[in-house]
Amino acid sequence: MISLISRQGLGRLAVYNGFNLPNILFLDEDNIEGGIIEKTDGVLDILGNKIELPSIEDISKSQLEDKYFVYGDIVVLPGLFTLLKRPERLIEKIINVRLEVGLKRIIYAPFIAEKYLVPVLHYLGIDLLDSHRVRLNSENVEDLWEMEKITRRYMEKGDLRVLVESIPDPLSKTLLRLSDMYYYSLFEKFFPVSGRYLNSSHFESLFRPDIRRWRERIIERYRRPGNERYLLLLPCSATKPYSRSPSHRYFRSIVDKSGKHLHEVIVTSPLGLVPRELEFTYPAAHYDIPVTGRWYGEEREFTMEMLKKFLDINKYERIIAFLPEDLNFLDEVLEKWNAIKIFGNLRDENNKNVLLDALNTLENSNENIVEKLNSIARFQFGINFPLNNKKIRKRYDEIIAYENDIYIHFSPMHGKILLGRGGAEFIASRGIYTVEIDNFTPKGSVFVSGIIKSTEDIREGDEVVILRGGDVIGTGTATMSHDDMESQEHGEAVKVRKIFNSS
Numbered sequence: 001m002i003s004l005i006s007r008q009g010l011g012r013l014a015v016y017n018g019f020n021l022p023n024i025l026f027l028d029e030d031n032i033e034g035g036i037i038e039k040t041d042g043v044l045d046i047l048g049n050k051i052e053l054p055s056i057e058d059i060s061k062s063q064l065e066d067k068y069f070v071y072g073d074i075v076v077l078p079g080l081f082t083l084l085k086r087p088e089r090l091i092e093k094i095i096n097v098r099l100e101v102g103l104k105r106i107i108y109a110p111f112i113a114e115k116y117l118v119p120v121l122h123y124l125g126i127d128l129l130d131s132h133r134v135r136l137n138s139e140n141v142e143d144l145w146e147m148e149k150i151t152r153r154y155m156e157k158g159d160l161r162v163l164v165e166s167i168p169d170p171l172s173k174t175l176l177r178l179s180d181m182y183y184y185s186l187f188e189k190f191f192p193v194s195g196r197y198l199n200s201s202h203f204e205s206l207f208r209p210d211i212r213r214w215r216e217r218i219i220e221r222y223r224r225p226g227n228e229r230y231l232l233l234l235p236c237s238a239t240k241p242y243s244r245s246p247s248h249r250y251f252r253s254i255v256d257k258s259g260k261h262l263h264e265v266i267v268t269s270p271l272g273l274v275p276r277e278l279e280f281t282y283p284a285a286h287y288d289i290p291v292t293g294r295w296y297g298e299e300r301e302f303t304m305e306m307l308k309k310f311l312d313i314n315k316y317e318r319i320i321a322f323l324p325e326d327l328n329f330l331d332e333v334l335e336k337w338n339a340i341k342i343f344g345n346l347r348d349e350n351n352k353n354v355l356l357d358a359l360n361t362l363e364n365s366n367e368n369i370v371e372k373l374n375s376i377a378r379f380q381f382g383i384n385f386p387l388n389n390k391k392i393r394k395r396y397d398e399i400i401a402y403e404n405d406i407y408i409h410f411s412p413m414h415g416k417i418l419l420g421r422g423g424a425e426f427i428a429s430r431g432i433y434t435v436e437i438d439n440f441t442p443k444g445s446v447f448v449s450g451i452i453k454s455t456e457d458i459r460e461g462d463e464v465v466i467l468r469g470g471d472v473i474g475t476g477t478a479t480m481s482h483d484d485m486e487s488q489e490h491g492e493a494v495k496v497r498k499i500f501n502s503s
Contacts, residue, residue: 001016001017001489001490002014002015002016002021002073002104002106002488002489002490003015003016003489003490003491004448004480004484004488004490004491005491006155006156006158007190007460007480007481007484008123008155008158008159008160008161008190008191009123009124009125009160009161009179009187009190009191009209010095010098010123010124010125010186010187010190011122011123011124011125011155011160012127013152013155013156014127014491016047016073016106017047017048019047020152021106021127021128022122022126022127022128022129022148022151022152022155023127023128023129023148024113024118024128024129024130024131024144024145024148025046025108025128025129025130025131026130026131026141026145027131027135030131030135030141032131032141032142032145046074046108046128047074047106047128049071049072049073049074050071051071051074051076051108067079068097068101070101070105073104073105073106074105074106074107074108074128075097075101075105075106075107075108076108076109076110077093077094077097077107077108077109077110078110078111080093080094080109080110080111080112081109081110081111081112081133084112084171087171087174087175087178088178090175091124091175091178091179091182091183094107094109094124094125094126095124095125095183095186098125099186102487103483103484103487103488104487104488104489106127106128107125107126107127107128108126108127108128108129108130109121109126109128109129110129110130110132111130111132111133112129112133113129113130113131113132113133113134113144114133114134114137114139114144115134115139115143115144115147116147116167116168116169116171116172117169117171117172118144118147118148118151119147119150119151119154119160119163119164119167119172120164120167120172120175120176122151122155122160123160123161123164123176123179124175124179129148131144150163151163158192158195159199161208162199162202164176165202165204165205166202173204176204177204177207180204180207180208180209180212181207184207184209184212187209188209188210188212188213188459189459189481189482189483190209190460190481190483190484191208191209191210191213191459191460192210192282192459192460192461193210193213193282193416193459193460193461193462194282194414194415194416194460194461194462194477195210195282195283195286195461196286197286197288198210198211198282198283198286198287198288199287199288200270200287200288200289201288201289203296205270205289206269206270206296206298206299206302208270210282210283211270211271211283211287214271214272214283214284215271215272215273215302215306217379218272218273218275218306218310218379219306219309219310219313221378221379221382222275222278222375222378222379223313223314223375223378224263224275224314224316224375225263225277225368225371225372225374225375226368226371227365227366227367227368227371228262228263228316228365228371229316229317229318229362229363229365230260230261230262230263230316230317230318230319230320230362230365231262231263231265231314231316231318231319231320232255232262232263232264232265232320232322233265233266233267233319233320233321233322233323233330233339234248234251234264234265234266234267234322234323235247235266235267235268235323235324235327235346236266236267236268236269236274238288240279240284240285240286240287241279241280241284241285241412242266242274242276242279243276243279247346250346250347251264251322251346254352254355254356254359255359257356258356258359258360258362259364260359260360260362260364260365261364261365261366261367262320262359262362263275263276263316264276265310266279267303267307267323267327267330269289269295269299269303270287270289270299271283271284271287272302272303272306272307273303273306273307273310275375277372277375277376278375278376278379280397280412280415281376281379281380281415281416282415282416282461285415294326295326295327295329300329303330304329304330304332304333307330307333308333311333311337316337318340318361318362319334319337319338319339319340320339320340320342320355320358320359321334321339321340321341321342321343322342322346322351322355323341323342323343323346324343324344324345324346325343325344325345327343328343331343340358342354342355342358369392369394369399370387370388370390370392370401372399373385373387373392373399373401373408373410373417374387376410376416376417377408377417380416380417380463381417381427381432381433382432382457383427383430383432385401385407385408385423385426386426387401387407390402390403390407391403396412397412398410398411398412401423403420403422405420405421405422406420407420407421407422407423408420408422408423416463417463418463418475418497419463419465419475421472421500424465424472424474424475424500425472427465428465428467428472431455432455432457433455433457433458433462433463433464433465434454434455434464434465434466434467435451435453435454435455435458435464435465435466435467435476435478435485435493435494436451436452436453436454436467436468436470437450437451437452437466437467437468438450438451438452438468439468439469440468441468441473441499442466442474442494442496442499443496443499444495444496445479445492445493445494445495445496446466446476446492446493446494446496447490447491447492447493448480448484448485448488448489448490448491448492448493449489449490451485451486451493453486454482454485454486454493455482456482457482458478458481458482458485459478459481459482460478460479460480460481461477461478462477462478463475463476463477464476464477464478464494466494466496466499472500473499473500474496474497474498474499474500475496475497475498476494476495476496476497476498477494477495477497478493478494479492479493479494479495480492480493
C-alpha cells in the first residue's frame with residue numbers, strides 16, 4: 001500500500017512496502033545504502049515487485065519510447081531515455097502516462113537518471129530512478145545518491161520547486177519551463193494555497209503555479225470592496241506583510257494626515273497586484289524576491305496586462321499612483337484612466353506634498369468592514385457571504401462576523417477566513433470546498449480511507465467543510481488536493497480544526 005505524505009507538483013513523498021519514495025535503485029556493487037535492485041536470472045525485485053526489465057540494447061531496437069508496462073503497483077517507462085534530446089516529447093510522455101495510470105501507481109523510469117535531472121524528474125512525477133545511466137557513463141553513483149538525498153530534504157521542507165529552479169542544467173530548465181507553459185492547469189492542483197516562506201529568487205519563479213494562480217484569482221475572483229471609491233497604488237516592500245514595513249508606515253502617515261480613505265493596492269513582482277486586505281494571504285505575506293530596480297520584460301508585460309484587467313473590472317472614481325521610477329512603464333495604462341501619477345523618490349518632500357494635494361481633492365469616505373471581509377471571501381472561496389445582518393468585530397487586522405456564535409473569522413495569522421458553523425453551512429449550501437466522510441466522528445484528522453467524496457476546488461491548505469450524511473459536522477484544513485483525496489489509498493486528507501456540537 002502507498003501512503004502519501006506530501007506532494008509538490010506531481011512529485012510526492014510517500015511510503016510503499018516500507019520503502020521511501022522517491023528513490024533511486026542501485027545495484028549491489030554500487031555499495032549505496034538506498035534502494036537496491038537485486039538481479040536474479042534477468043528478473044528484478046523492485047520494492048517487492050518482480051519485473052523483467054529489457055536491456056538498453058533491446059530498448060533501442062524495439063522502439064519502446066511510446067510504451068509502458070504495468071507490474072502491479074509499478075509502471076515502467078523503459079524507453080524514456082531515448083527522448084532526452086526531445087524535451088517536449090519527453091514531458092508529454094511522462095504526463096500522459098501519469099494521467100493514464102492514475103496518481104496512485106509508482107512510475108519507474110530506468111536508464112535516464114543523471115545528477116542534475118533528479119529533482120526535475122521527481123517534480124514531473126517520476127517516483128523511481130536507477131543508477132544505470134551514471135554507471136554506463138563511468139560517473140560517480142555517490143554523486144547521484146547525494147542529489148537524491150538533497151532532493152528529499154527539499155521535499156520534506158516543501159521546497160522541491162525551489163530546488164528545481166536552482167539547478168544549472170539546460171534540460172532541467174527546459175522541462176520546468178515546458179511544465180509551466182503547457183501543464184499549468186494540472187500542476188496548479190497540487191500546489192498549496194497556504195505556506196510560510198516562498199523563495200522566488202529565480203526567473204522561473206515568475207511562472208510558479210501558485211504565483212500564477214494568485215494573478216489569475218485576482219482577476220477572476222477578487223472584486224474591490226463595494227464602498228471603495230478611490231484607488232492608491234503603492235510599491236511593495238521587503239518586509240511582509242507590507243503594512244509592517246517602514247515605507248508603508250510612512251505612506252500611511254501621509255494618508256492619515258489628509259484624513260481621507262483610499263483602497264490601497266500594492267504593485268509587486270512576481271504577484272503583480274496585492275490588495276491591502278489580502279496582504280496576509282499566501283503567498284503575498286510569504287515571498288522573497290531580489291530587488292534590483294529593474295524589471296524583466298515578462299514582469300513588465302504581465303504587470304501591465306494585470307493592471308489593465310484589474311481596472312477594467314474594478315471601477316474607481318479616482319486613481320492615484322505613488323510609485324518609484326522603476327514602475328514608470330505603467331504610465332501608459334494609468335494615462336487611460338486619467339490617474340494622478342507621482343513617480344520618483346517617494347520620500348522626497350516635493351512628492352509627498354504632491355500626494356497630499358491629490359488626497360485633499362478627494363471627498364471623505366470610510367472603510368466598510370463587511371465589504372472588506374467579502375473581498376477576502378471572494379478571493380478565497382469565490383463567493384460573498386450574507387453578512388449584512390451579522391455583527392462584525394474588528395480588532396487590529398482580525399475580523400469576526402457573528403450570529404449567535406462565530407459565523408466566519410478572518411485570521412491574519414492564518415492569512416485566510418476560518419469558518420464557524422453558519423459560514424460552513426453557507427459554503428456547504430453552495431456545493432464548494434466540502435469533504436463528505438463516512439459514518440464516523442473524526443478526531444484530529446480525516447484520512448482518505450474515510451472520505452466518500454470531495455469537491456474539485458479543494459487544494460492543499462484550503463479551509464474545508466466536513467459533511468457526514470449531508471450534514472455539516474465540522475471544519476478543517478485540507479492536507480491534500482481533491483485529486484489525491486479521490487485517488488490515494490492512505491494518507492491524511494484533512495486536519496480537523498473544529499467539530500460542531502449537535503444541535
